[in-house]
Amino acid sequence: MCQHQPPCPTADSADRESARLTAHHPEQGWSLLCNGVLLFEDTGELLPDGQVIAPHRPLGTGQVMTAA
Template sequence: MCRHKSPCPAAMAPDREQAEVLGRDSVLGWALLCNGVIVFDDTGCLLADGQIIAPHRPVLAGAPA
């Protein structure tokens, strides 16, 4: 789907959320990425094939688990 000179990560790639934002609705809390992924403000994702990625937050070094 991506037509950028340096292609965005594919929807199934681990770094999928690094793709360019095509559209955003800050009231509803989501963004549509170039690779077809919808990223929600709670860090969950919806892939183009309907697969749901649960919210995930990065673990900071030295932070309690």
């Protein structure tokens, strides 16, 4: 899929989000990466095989995660 040199990371690699943008639609909240990943503004992802990656925003400063 990717024609860049060096090639972009594949959709199943850990650094898949560093692939180049091929389409960017901030008004709709999504971008398409060169490796076929749909990246959403909430940091969720849809992989080319249909797998959904839940949003993974870091917690802001001052917020603490507590165990339930």
